Amino acid sequence: MTVTRRGFIGGALGAAAAAATADAGTVKHFEGYPGRYGLLHDTTLCVGCRSCEAACKEVNGLPPVTEPLDDPTVFDSIRRSTDTSLTVVNRYVEGGDDHGAVYRKLQCMHCNEPCCATVCPCHAFEKTPEGPVLYHAELCMGCRYCVMACPYYALAYEYDNPLTPKVMRCTMCYDRIKEGKLPGCAEACPMGAITFGRREDLIRVARERIRKFPDRYIDHIFGEHEFGGTSWLVLSGVPFRELGLDEGLTTEPLPAIATSYLGVVPLVITIYPGLLLGMYAFSKRHEAVAAAEREEAVTKALAEADEATQQKLAAAADRAAKDKQRAIDAAVKKALADAEKGGES
Amino acid sequence: MHTLFDFLTHTKGIAYVVAGLLLVSYIPFWRFLTERERRH
Amino acid sequence: MTRHTILFSVLALLMVAGAPTSEVAADEPAAATDGPSLVTVSWPASAGEQQRPAVEFDHARHTAALQAEGCTTCHLLDDAGLHPGLAAVSAIDDRGALVEAYHDACIGCHQRRRDEGKQSSGPLTCGACHVRNPAPIPARVPLTFDLSLHARHAQAYPDNCGACHHVWDEATEKLVYRENTEEACRACHGTVAVKATPSLRDAVHQECVACHLERAGTGAKAGPVACEGCHDPAVVAAIEQLAEVPRLKRGQPDVGWVKAPGAVLPLVVFDHVRHERIAASCSTCHHRRLQACADCHGLRPAPDGGGVNLEEAHHDRSSPLSCDGCHQRTAELGDCAGCHRDTTVAEARDIGCTVCHDGPRPPAEGSALAAAKPRPPVELAPLPEPSDDLPETVTIDVLADQYQASTIPHLKIVRRFDDGIRRNVLASRFHVSTGAMCAGCHHHSPVGERPPRCAACHGDAAAPTSDAPSLKVAYHRQCLTCHQRLGIKAGCTDCHAAKEGTS
């Protein structure tokens, strides 16, 4: 199922409203900041020693690792990043006699087009030119829409903090990068399963590794295009779906999908008043016409009524005249008769 | 279905058929609804 | 409630009730692969589409049940051997008649056994045989007729190769035996029957199962008759392997020059005898016919060579049939995997061609070529005495931070690999010098001299453009990948003790 922004038809209120084809997204194409940093995670080299977890906690001043590093039972369940451990390593494939176990490190992927930044109503996220996506707790009102939107489940929230809850996520050690140092996890990884460098260099290195060891890697760099591409790139020997990373539904950046409907909003604001006033005028005129018709019908009825009454009056008058006439004739006849009788007697 | 084009032609085709059917089926629904009024 | 309303509400209820239970039959693939004793009853494509899924025929239960009646109840056994198909349907291809024939044969027999009151009989209803989604079928192994099994058969029929091998004589249109023309069955019998030549499956069953049946009849020691005998992985693994496999003489040279008409490089000696001992069967290399590679694969890719030219036939590392490919596979076994598996160590380019091409140049037309002799075994120089060039142990403390310094039993490792290489003819020949193995860990540096320290190339941070890892990663990646391939323990504290304070 590909979610296509162009396929979206933004419909407004019922039949009468203007259904505008919302192509909110512009037709422009963005390559992102040139020379931005990224990290390459080669899951065929990761041996699950979790030194990155310990280093991340230490660098960020978080409570130390609860499960000891050499305790393998931690891999029995698939964990997720939380507000106290911004990155976790999971074992996705059990080690067998002919193949080693496959581990993967989870953390914020620092997308090229971050949907967490797009959906934040307070603009508390920022995609920095250096690459990391940063979060500003001083602007956040704690609506947690970012935690809900992230397709990689990478954001966590301080639910137990009543007054100053913050969204907790990997910041790619932004301050260390600015000082020219490596992010904590990249520096700690003994196997070089996490390499830090400029994103385009890392893509070239990843392609080179795939070319050199064709049967060690799946010929796909996860994160090159998924949802518009991410800063964290993942190489794997097993299908990505087994690592909890499905190849992504679409290469369309999520922000484009999320805001595709908002294109309709200005249209609704502009079209509705005219439309509704038209409706109002129409219903008003409709009423006026109805009233006028009623008026006319009434007058007509009255006119007919007058006419009818005129006719009745006229008829009554004729009748009265005829009666009178008859009465006069009768009286005259009677008078004549009297006169003849008078003459005879 | 390997191209967006195939997918869209397939789904849009069915969508028009379904929408058409729904539109047509709206007439008996409306007649059923307003039969009592028309009887007065 | 007028007629309209009743109709409308009935329709609605139907939709509400009907919808969730609408059975969306997901159409899985018909039958899974055949199990060792499960045979999918064949249905020729010419007879059209099957309305019901194919029947999974449990051959083992039937052979057990019909022990007394023997195989001829279903199969046709004649001088040509045992015909694998159901005799009753062999000549029919008309759809209706075929269905009729199958049903008469199977249901008829089940009905007869039921009437005769036999304790076990087969199902009679359609669904019982035509199972919609059959249970998963256990794995099935194609039998590999290796040299040891061939030798056991040869001992049973000493110098009577004609018992199995035959050639189709065009003139007399009969199968005759001709000396030195024995081939693997696969040479002539393809996956599908071609005119008179039955398919490999039918040919093998006709020859082998019939012969085993005959010998079993006479009480002699005979091979398996039921399907599991050759196709059940456990049974196949248990087939007796001869300790000493006598050499299978079929007119092949002991040692010879690799024929490459038109090539100019120095010739390569091929020690056929030594390779026979390593290969599972002749077909490992002679994957089509028992001929030289050059007969099909010319210098230019030709259709009968499958579009593969001679160079690829010998050097393509990805194919198990080529020399290089086979050498590479053997180099990924045992201790050798440390350097050779899944790495770019010992690429063909680095070894150099002269290791194999060490013979004379191909002589001019017509002049004689000296007979090929097997190469003298390679005597690698003995390991030098431990010194600061070859230290006993190496302590790496350059990066000691969370863990204490790590001491590597350098000599122990070197000795383990070294005597492994000395014992292996392939390894010692291709390593050419004792120092070659050092390139396994001290990569990208000249062989033999004292290699530079790791820190010389690997800095604090990885060089992102050239993908050269940092020093810490270089140490770990080089040691840990080798340990993992060799199954040696690789925990953090196995190599370096934890710093006192830390956990």
Added chain:
Amino acid sequence: MSEVAMDATPPEAPGKGGIFTPFNIITTVILLGGAAILGLRFTHGLAATTNLSHTYPWGLWIGFDVMSGVALAAGGFVTSSAVYLFGMKEYKPIVRPALLTGFLGYFLVVLGLLADLGRPWRLPFPFIKSAGPTSPLFEVALCVALYLTVLFIESTPPVFEWLGLKWWRKLVGSMTIALTILGLILSTMHQSTLGAMYMVAPTRLHPLWYSSHIPVHFFVSAVAAGLAMVIVEGMISHRAFHHQVEISAERFESINFGLAKAAAVTLAVYLAIKCVGLAIEDEWHLLGTGWGAWFLVELLGFVLLPCLLFAVGYRERRLTLVRVAAVITVIGIMLNRFNITFVAYNWNRATTEIYVPSWMEIWVTVAFITFAVVAFRWIANRMPVMYEHPDWKGVH
């Protein structure tokens, strides 16, 4: 000085004297409990009072109060636009109760938001401190805030009539048309943008519920829910304030049948666009799965069924059938919003992380509803909501 005409005060409801009626006791208990829980929420954080987790950041308070509350409060703009814009004068008597329900409904939405927000005192931040215009939630917040004020102004006429402030009453009267149009614009936008909020998570919301047309689905279902809510609210308030109702029972029934007809049509349209949605995303095969069955329960059980009940109820003029359909529609809209917010959301995650609302969340939600009911009752008992104030009969 405007004196209050004697017969302006509504006749006293028979037998409702005294403070300690069972209704008052229950409501105070609920409200106090709710307040206590909110106190706990703001001293120990959301973890102590809710089952929210990093995988389910939005729970009942967003699922019910915001998502369903907004849809159920759509009765306000539907009836007011019908009466004032489309000239359906016969529905005039129910406009005021519908507007009051709408206003209290939106008040409940804001209360739910305040309880659920991490730092509710920063609610005005998007408008005053730093706005995130790319976010659907920004648009929703803006429209909800504006529409709350519009609703507030639209429900002031009964108050001014009650207080006898004639000048103010005339002023608001003159703005009715503008307010109704503004209300309709704002409602259309945020009802649909509430749906657009879920377009950002195509992988997290189940494909059957996810569609590129979610905004339209949300809007049309909100109109249907609004109509149903007006019928349900009419049913309750007609019985509760029987003594105040002026219009004849026969007229009240014809209004209900009018609403039923509109609701039947809206539900039919909603069913149609949902089917089209299935076609466009080519999801017929998903109907065979477990989720497909649940989707069909929602679609056929709570959209098709009430649509048919409304149709039959309207045709045979059976008021009980109409009311049953209205209740099913209200429950249906809640089910749909719950499905989208936390049931079919994260559908492919491990089932060990399913979100179930904690009793405290449910209690607080019930407390908000009780608060709305109490407010409605307080206002309706005093102000001319159910009937027309004698001085203002027939005035706009």
